[in-house]
Amino acid sequence: MAFPGPIARLIEELNRLPGVGPKSAQRLAFHLLGRPAEEARRLAEAILAARERVRRCEVCCDWTDAPVCRVCSDPRRDATKICVVESPKDVAALERTGRYDGLYHVLHGAISPLSGVGPGDVTIGRLLERLRAGGVQELILATDPDVDGEATALYLKDVVAPLGVRVTRLARGLPEGGDLDFADELTIARALEGRREL
Amino acid sequence: MATYKAEALVLDSRPFGEADRLVALLAMDGRRIRAVARGARRPESRLAAAVQPFVLGRYLLWRGRSLDGVSQAEIVEPFVRLRADGPRIAAASYVAELALAFAGDDESPGLGPLVCLAFRELASGDGELPAERRDRVLCATEAGLLSAAGYRPNLEACVVCGRAPAGEGRPAGGFLPSEGGVVCADCQARAGEGTVLALGGEALAVLRRLFAGEEAGASPFARLARLRISPRAQAEVEAALRAHLGYVLQATPKSAAFLDILSASGKARREGGDGLGRAREGRPRPPADGRELP
Numbered sequence: 355m356a357f358p359g360p361i362a363r364l365i366e367e368l369n370r371l372p373g374v375g376p377k378s379a380q381r382l383a384f385h386l387l388g389r390p391a392e393e394a395r396r397l398a399e400a401i402l403a404a405r406e407r408v409r410r411c412e413v414c415c416d417w418t419d420a421p422v423c424r425v426c427s428d429p430r431r432d433a434t435k436i437c438v439v440e441s442p443k444d445v446a447a448l449e450r451t452g453r454y455d456g457l458y459h460v461l462h463g464a465i466s467p468l469s470g471v472g473p474g475d476v477t478i479g480r481l482l483e484r485l486r487a488g489g490v491q492e493l494i495l496a497t498d499p500d501v502d503g504e505a506t507a508l509y510l511k512d513v514v515a516p517l518g519v520r521v522t523r524l525a526r527g528l529p530e531g532g533d534l535d536f537a538d539e540l541t542i543a544r545a546l547e548g549r550r551e552l
Numbered sequence: 553m554a555t556y557k558a559e560a561l562v563l564d565s566r567p568f569g570e571a572d573r574l575v576a577l578l579a580m581d582g583r584r585i586r587a588v589a590r591g592a593r594r595p596e597s598r599l600a601a602a603v604q605p606f607v608l609g610r611y612l613l614w615r616g617r618s619l620d621g622v623s624q625a626e627i628v629e630p631f632v633r634l635r636a637d638g639p640r641i642a643a644a645s646y647v648a649e650l651a652l653a654f655a656g657d658d659e660s661p662g663l664g665p666l667v668c669l670a671f672r673e674l675a676s677g678d679g680e681l682p683a684e685r686r687d688r689v690l691c692a693t694e695a696g697l698l699s700a701a702g703y704r705p706n707l708e709a710c711v712v713c714g715r716a717p718a719g720e721g722r723p724a725g726g727f728l729p730s731e732g733g734v735v736c737a738d739c740q741a742r743a744g745e746g747t748v749l750a751l752g753g754e755a756l757a758v759l760r761r762l763f764a765g766e767e768a769g770a771s772p773f774a775r776l777a778r779l780r781i782s783p784r785a786q787a788e789v790e791a792a793l794r795a796h797l798g799y800v801l802q803a804t805p806k807s808a809a810f811l812d813i814l815s816a817s818g819k820a821r822r823e824g825g826d827g828l829g830r831a832r833e834g835r836p837r838p839p840a841d842g843r844e845l846p
Contacts (some may be wrong), residue, residue, distance in 0.1 A: 459709050468564050509814075529595050540632065
């Protein structure tokens with residue numbers, strides 16, 4: 355069925371969003387049309403404001419509404435440690451633990467040979483600039499525990515080696531609360547490799 | 553819901569939706585299966601490890617209208633060492649991408665075991681994968697895939713004039729990718745610059761050995777491992793194979809770029825540099841009009 359122009363355009367734009375198919379786009383569009391105009395305006399303004407005001411932090415490349423993000427500008431953070439993550443969502447996940455007091459570096463992706471994403475397509479160049487500037491003693495690689503995350507971590511380990519910075523990787527193994535007999539061979543092998551003294 | 557079982561290698565695995573993965577499997581009978589693994593990106597998922605690239609597993613799949621789905625999975629061989637260093641990941645990704653390009657909906661006997669064997673070769677040995685070993689495994693894999701798909705190059709007679717390409721006092725000619733075979737020195741001179749790749753007598757012998765087929769016994773990996781090959785001949789063999797692949801597939805494997813970067817940085821480190829000043833160069837690339845594999 356052909357919808358009137360503005361509705362069709364709204365559906366088309368919503369359909370471009372990740373995870374939103376044609377049916378979901380229609381449902382969202384009709385939901386918005388059924389709400390007060392003020393609500394739709396607030397949503398539109400929030401999207402525009404985020405798009406116009408949010409940029410990458412000049413230091414760590416995380417999303418921020420200032421030239422330097424709140425983590426990088428916090429003098430209480432330990433500037434000798436940088437934790438490398440794939441996306442800003444990972445920064446939020448690590449911050450929720452309340453156990454890390456160092457700085458971050460957001461790659462905005464991971465090296466993915468099968469997808470044709472190389473080192474030049476993520477923010478590795480900016481990371482190397484930070485490391486060359488000095489002062490960093492430990493680089494914590496917190497890329498995802500999958501093949502792309504591993505390729506990124508191994509590549510970083512190699513390119514950082516000449517700079518004399520200690521490189522560590524987040525531990526991998528059994529999830530909290532899981533049963534050992536339900537774990538797969540790969541996870542148990544990683545957990546055995548990463549075992550530590552009690 | 554109809555289900556079926558397959559022993560298969562995971563050749564590609566990409567994030568899909570909120571927490572799912574879209575996987576490309578190569579069944580041991582050579583069929584390509586695309587399936588969704590629901591929730592496989594959640595740490596507690598029982599499918600998470602089994603749908604990682606390069607894993608050999610037994611899968612229970614359900615048939616969907618557009619996409620099949622992974623219902624259960626059991627790891628047979630995780631090929632953990634393929635994730636141990638960058639060169640192994642890059643080489644295994646290249647093999648996986650090529651295998652996916654050759655696989656289809658129909659059975660292709662020999663394809664699954666060949667890729668499995670390539671993964672075993674790349675995973676074997678301690679320490680970082682030596683460049684020479686990696687290049688030989690990749691050449692053998694390329695030759696095996698081309699043979700299995702029926703794209704064996706013509707290595708016996710000049711593809712232009714039909715005479716023997718070299719020998720009996722005549723200099724070796726070259727390799728003409730657009731014609732899928734070797735050319736003699738006389739025809740090479742007439743073909744024009746840039747269209748013919750250099751291919752000396754040693755490289756031609758290596759290529760013939762690689763494509764010798766079942767009658768030569770052993771796998772292409774074993775046949776190549778026994779040969780002594782000069783660096784120049786190795787480079788010529790690589791260039792000819794990749795050019796031939798480029799014309800067959802009409803595309804450039806995306807993973808070749810990462811392979812090139814690691815080759816260049818590894819070479820720089822071996823020559824005393826720090827490996828940081830890498831360039832996108834290294835192994836010859838297929839002349840495939842810049843198109844990449846989907």
